[in-house]
Amino acid sequence: MSNDHSNIERTDLSLSGMSCTTCASTIADSLEDVDGVQDASVNFATERADVSHDSDVPVEELIEAVEAAGYGVRDELLNDEMEGEEELQEMRRMAIRAWIVTSPIVLLMVFMWTPLEVLTGFQIDVAMFVFATIVVFYYGRTTHASAIRGIQNGTFNMDSLISIGTLVAWVTGVMVFVTPIENYAGVGAMIMASHNVGTYLEHRAKGRASSAIEGLMSMQAETAAVQRDGEEIELPIEDVEIGDVMVVRPGEKVPLDGTVIEGRSSVDESMVTGESDPATKEEGDEVIGATVNQSGMIKVRAEKVGDDTFLSQVVELVEEAQGTKVPIQAFTDRVTNYFVPTVLILAALSFVLWFLFPDGMGAVAGIGAPYLPWVDLALDPLTLGIFAAVAVLVISCPCALGLATPTALMAGTGKAAENGILFRDGEAIQTMKDLDVVVLDKTGTITEGNHSVTDVVVGDHPSVSADGGHLEDPGLTEREVVRLAASAERGSEHPIGQAIIEYAEDQEIELAEPAAFDNVAGKGIQAEIDGRSVYVGNTKFFDEVGIPLAYEDELQALEQEGKTTVLVGIEDENVGVISTADTIKEESHDAIQALHDRGLETWMITGDNERTARAIAETVDIDPSRVMAGVLPQDKIDKVSELQEEGYNVAMVGDGINDAPALKQANIGVAIGTGTDIAIQSSDVSLVRGSLDALVDSFTLSERIFSKIKQNLFWAFIYNAVAIPIAFFGLLHPVIAVAAMITSSISVITNSTRLGNIEL
Ligand code: ADP
Ligand code: MG
Numbered sequence: 001m002s003n004d005h006s007n008i009e010r011t012d013l014s015l016s017g018m019s020c021t022t023c024a025s026t027i028a029d030s031l032e033d034v035d036g037v038q039d040a041s042v043n044f045a046t047e048r049a050d051v052s053h054d055s056d057v058p059v060e061e062l063i064e065a066v067e068a069a070g071y072g073v074r075d076e077l078l079n080d081e082m083e084g085e086e087e088l089q090e091m092r093r094m095a096i097r098a099w100i101v102t103s104p105i106v107l108l109m110v111f112m113w114t115p116l117e118v119l120t121g122f123q124i125d126v127a128m129f130v131f132a133t134i135v136v137f138y139y140g141r142t143t144h145a146s147a148i149r150g151i152q153n154g155t156f157n158m159d160s161l162i163s164i165g166t167l168v169a170w171v172t173g174v175m176v177f178v179t180p181i182e183n184y185a186g187v188g189a190m191i192m193a194s195h196n197v198g199t200y201l202e203h204r205a206k207g208r209a210s211s212a213i214e215g216l217m218s219m220q221a222e223t224a225a226v227q228r229d230g231e232e233i234e235l236p237i238e239d240v241e242i243g244d245v246m247v248v249r250p251g252e253k254v255p256l257d258g259t260v261i262e263g264r265s266s267v268d269e270s271m272v273t274g275e276s277d278p279a280t281k282e283e284g285d286e287v288i289g290a291t292v293n294q295s296g297m298i299k300v301r302a303e304k305v306g307d308d309t310f311l312s313q314v315v316e317l318v319e320e321a322q323g324t325k326v327p328i329q330a331f332t333d334r335v336t337n338y339f340v341p342t343v344l345i346l347a348a349l350s351f352v353l354w355f356l357f358p359d360g361m362g363a364v365a366g367i368g369a370p371y372l373p374w375v376d377l378a379l380d381p382l383t384l385g386i387f388a389a390v391a392v393l394v395i396s397c398p399c400a401l402g403l404a405t406p407t408a409l410m411a412g413t414g415k416a417a418e419n420g421i422l423f424r425d426g427e428a429i430q431t432m433k434d435l436d437v438v439v440l441d442k443t444g445t446i447t448e449g450n451h452s453v454t455d456v457v458v459g460d461h462p463s464v465s466a467d468g469g470h471l472e473d474p475g476l477t478e479r480e481v482v483r484l485a486a487s488a489e490r491g492s493e494h495p496i497g498q499a500i501i502e503y504a505e506d507q508e509i510e511l512a513e514p515a516a517f518d519n520v521a522g523k524g525i526q527a528e529i530d531g532r533s534v535y536v537g538n539t540k541f542f543d544e545v546g547i548p549l550a551y552e553d554e555l556q557a558l559e560q561e562g563k564t565t566v567l568v569g570i571e572d573e574n575v576g577v578i579s580t581a582d583t584i585k586e587e588s589h590d591a592i593q594a595l596h597d598r599g600l601e602t603w604m605i606t607g608d609n610e611r612t613a614r615a616i617a618e619t620v621d622i623d624p625s626r627v628m629a630g631v632l633p634q635d636k637i638d639k640v641s642e643l644q645e646e647g648y649n650v651a652m653v654g655d656g657i658n659d660a661p662a663l664k665q666a667n668i669g670v671a672i673g674t675g676t677d678i679a680i681q682s683s684d685v686s687l688v689r690g691s692l693d694a695l696v697d698s699f700t701l702s703e704r705i706f707s708k709i710k711q712n713l714f715w716a717f718i719y720n721a722v723a724i725p726i727a728f729f730g731l732l733h734p735v736i737a738v739a740a741m742i743t744s745s746i747s748v749i750t751n752s753t754r755l756g757n758i759e760l
Contacts, residue, residue: 007055008038011062015047016072016087019146019199022157022340022402023071026150030069034061043323045206045406050323070149088207091200098139098193105131105186112183125183129173132185136170140192156340158397164344165393166192169734172386182383184390184734191394191738198742202399205749206407216315216417219271219290224255227299237305244302248293256289257304265296272310273689274419274697274760314688317424318417322410326426326709329405343396343724347389350728354385361388365729374733384730391727395737396720400744404712407752412705415756420688421698428684431668432702434649438595438695439628439640439662441654442606442613443495445672446588446620446692449655451499451580454563456482457554458576481576483509485568488527488534491517496566497525499580500536522607522632524566535569538609540630542567542574550574559611562619589620591692596621598699601648605631605639605662636662653695670695697760704758712748719744 018024024042027049031040036054043049051062063073108128111118119127137144140163147163150156166188173185224240225232225247232247237255240246245261248254254267266278269291278294281287287300288310304310354361358381369375377384409426416423423429443449458481486504489497491514504511514527514534523544524537535545542549547569549555554577558565563579592602603626606613613629628639636652640662643650652659652666655673660682663669671683673690687694723740726732 008052009055009057011051011053011059013049013051013062013066014074015042015049015066016074017146018042018044018047018071019143019157019159022150022155023146026153026155026157027066027069027071030065030153031062034065037062041323043406044402045410046319046322047206048319048323050320069153070146088200088203091196091203094139094142095193095196095200098135098189098196101131101135101139102186102189102193105135105189109186125173125176128183128185132170132173132189135189136166136185136192139196140166143192143195156344158340158399160340161343161393161396162191162195164347165390165734166195168386168393169390172383179382180380182379182387184386187390187734190735191390194735194738194742198738198745201742202403202745202749205746205753206403215414216271216311216318219253220311221253221255221290224302225249240302240305242302242305246300246302247297248300249297250293250295252293254287254289254291254293254300256300256302257309258287258289258300258302260285260287260298261301263296263298265298266294268292268294271418272314272420274421274694275689275691314417314422317422317686318413321413321423321425322406324409324425324427326405326409326430326706328430328706328709328713329426332401332405332713335401339396339401343392346396346724346728347392350392350730351385351389354388354730355381358384361729365731368726368729368731372731374736375731377730387734388728388730390734391730391732391737392724394734395723395727395732395741397741397745399741400716400719400748401713403745403748403752404716405709407749408705408708408712408755411752411755412701412708415758416698416701416705419697419701419760420694421701422686422688423698423702424684424686428668429702429705431649431684432651432699433706435600435651435668437601437603437643437648438651438653439603439605439643439666440592440622440692441636441652441659442604442608442616443582444655445653446592446604446616447582447584449495449582451495451564451582453499453503453578454581455558455579456576457551457558457578476570476575478576479507479509481568482507482578483511484529484532484534484570485536485566485576485578487512487529488514488517488525488536490514491527492519492525494525495582496564496580497536500566500578521634533571536566536578538566538630542569545569547572547574551577556611559609560615562612562615564608564612584616584619585691587691587693591696592620592622594693594696595699598696600699602626603628603643605636605652607631607633633658634661637665640665653692670698700760701758705755708752708755712751715751716744716748 015027024044028040028042031037031049031051034057036057038052040049040051066073105128108124112124143159144163146157146159150160169184169188169191172181173183175181176183221237223234224237226235226240227245227247240256246255246258260281260283262283264282267281267287268278269288270276271290272288281298290311362377365375365377369377413423440446456478458478459476482504486501486509489500490511512529514529516528518526520541524535524541526533526535535542535547539549549567551574555565558579563581565577565579567574568576568578595602602622604613604617604622605628608629610629613627614624617624617627631639636659640650640652649667651668651670652662653670653672654663663671663682668685669683670685670687672687685698687698723732727737
């Protein structure tokens with residue numbers, strides 16, 4: 001294996017031929033054995049392999065590894081979906097035909113049991129042999145092939161169980177000609193035919209569970225009206241290039257991500273954000289591909305194409321999440337690996353015990369026998385042993401177990417994505433339910449993050465001299481203070497700075513060019529304007545620089561109203577205060593209430609001052625004693641660790657960019673209101689919609705997904721745990737066993753699919 005990690009590539013393969021979760025681990029092992037492959041994860045439910053490998057490993061080698069393990073790789077170029085559909089149709093045909101050939105067997109069984117002597121016993125056995133052989137061998141060929149592949153790889157899969165079970169049953173149909181024994185060849189055929197039906201239904205249902213993601217992809221527009229050389233032409237979206245101007249009329253979908261360059265309209269973004277109110281878009285606003293333009297005509301400059309579009313990114317992220325494991329699953333994986341060998345031993349043991357100690361086994365079976373018409377303890381021990389062994393083999397399929405987690409994850413993450421909630425992996429979903437504390441960033445999370453100037457306090461203020469006497473203070477005019485502050489802020493990207501600049505522009509104040517600009521994160525800025533040092537920042541900043549505060553009463557009054565204040569200083573004098581306010585998001589209060597109702601403790605963290613932070617905390621019902629104010633960006637991570645050291649499981653919710661380290665430190669990092677890569681990279685949950693009710697929804701969803709997984713696992717386990725002993729003592733008819741096995745798998749899948757119906 002190469003140590004050069006700089007050239008790692010990921011390849012995604014679409015697989016065919018997997019019959020159970022054990023096949024998935026066989027393929028993963030085989031891929032990981034390839035030189036240069038770092039990691040391979042194979043998802044049984046999505047039938048995909050995600051391989052990380054050095055870039056010089058040719059794809060052919062990966063395909064060979066899959067084929068060597070006995071499975072196939074679908075050609076993506078040949079259209080994965082169509083091939084999958086064909087496979088499904090083939091399975092359907094196999095199931096129907098197998099049953100057509102099995103139906104005379106059912107008739108023969110009726111003859112065997114009725115006193116009507118239509119056929120002689122010998123004729124029945126011959127006919128049974130012919131039909132059963134066709135079904136078990138011809139219609140069971142894929143099952144046996146898969147079992148043989150498994151054995152070649154040293155693993156057993158569910159097909160091994162069905163294969164061995166049906167073969168043993170079939171053998172009785174041969175033995176009847178030489179020794180007196182019950183003929184179970186027909187039962188073998190029925191098991192095989194039912195198994196084919198089961199495989200078909202399972203594949204069909206798996207397809208449904210993943211349909212949410214197909215739904216996302218199908219939302220994309222197919223063509224775009226593009227202006228080229230002054231003419232408008234209709235192009236397939238694959239042919240649109242970055243920079244093309246797309247004309248989007250009312251009722252049409254925005255073809256690709258871009259910026260509005262002309263026009264104004266309301267756009268329904270619910271398909272990507274889950275937000276039902278349409279957003280107003282005008283010149284300069286960004287629009288997302290696949291959203292629906294409602295009222296006006298807009299022209300949009302295309303900025304993202306192909307795999308870079310927001311929708312493609314979402315689909316990719318969801319697909320990745322669906323391929324990950326949920327920690328609770330680790331246990332099931334261990335179980336399934338030992339399951340099949342254990343079952344083989346149990347089946348053999350049951351046969352041997354029935355054969356050697358028919359009286360003892362019969363005594364146990366006698367408890368249930370009178371109630372079960374298919375149990376006949378008067379039969380010979382060999383027959384009883386075979387009956388029990390076949391039932392054990394058939395009932396033990398761990399398939400429902402293997403489907404429990406991935407199907408719930410698929411249906412759940414798909415549903416979440418439709419609502420603008422992106423879970424990074426299965427672990428995040430499980431961790432969400434253990435959270436105690438939610439730390440909310442103030443600016444941009446609880447509030448809109450759009451500051452605007454509310455008050456400017458200047459001059460006319462009695463400065464106090466060192467000896468207590470009053471100095472005559474002419475004071476600077478408001479315009480001059482705003483001009484200096486705004487000019488200094490030209491070097492800053494902070495929302496407060498932007499607000500001050502905007503305010504100055506509104507007042508038509510001409511700004512100067514700042515020199516020697518310096519930014520102290522979380523505190524303020526300093527710049528040279530017209531040869532004078534200008535400072536804009538908080539009290540901490542002024543204390544550090546050594547400028548005495550001159551407006552403490554005003555500061556206090558403004559902050560108590562929840563306004564953010566900054567001081568303006570020139571040289572060594574505090575010449576004014578500018579306050580800004582940031583609107584609290586409409587949904588913040590109710591969403592925080594909903595978090596409390598869930599038993600979560602909420603905290604607010606901010607770089608803003610204590611008084612302002614508390615005033616805002618009070619408005620949204622966060623306990624003022626749980627406000628962490630004046631926290632520098634780089635210290636947010638420590639605050640999160642402190643809470644963790646107190647034993648809390650902490651979620652940190654922030655806008656993702658400067659909060660990234662804290663998001664990583666938290667047990668769950670939630671990036672809100674952003675679809676940017678950095679935010680998604682450092683967070684466990686991304687909320688596309690910028691409002692806190694999406695956070696509440698993410699709690700609801702993760703809880704529902706996780707409880708669905710637990711439900712599925714419980715039913716899959718309990719069913720095996722109860723049914724195996726029953727089969728062991730010869731009380732379970734193998735045909736009932738196969739029907740029960742199919743029901744179990746299908747019910748797990750449909751149970752998962754119901755996640756799609758959650759109302760949020
Ligand atoms: P938040 O948690 O609100 O994002 P920041 O860490 O970005 O806070 O900033 C904290 C405080 O530092 C602000 O409330 C403000 O007082 C001061 N500050 C930071 N940058 C600037 C700036 N460019 N101009 C004025 N004040 C600033
Ligand atoms: Mg911030």
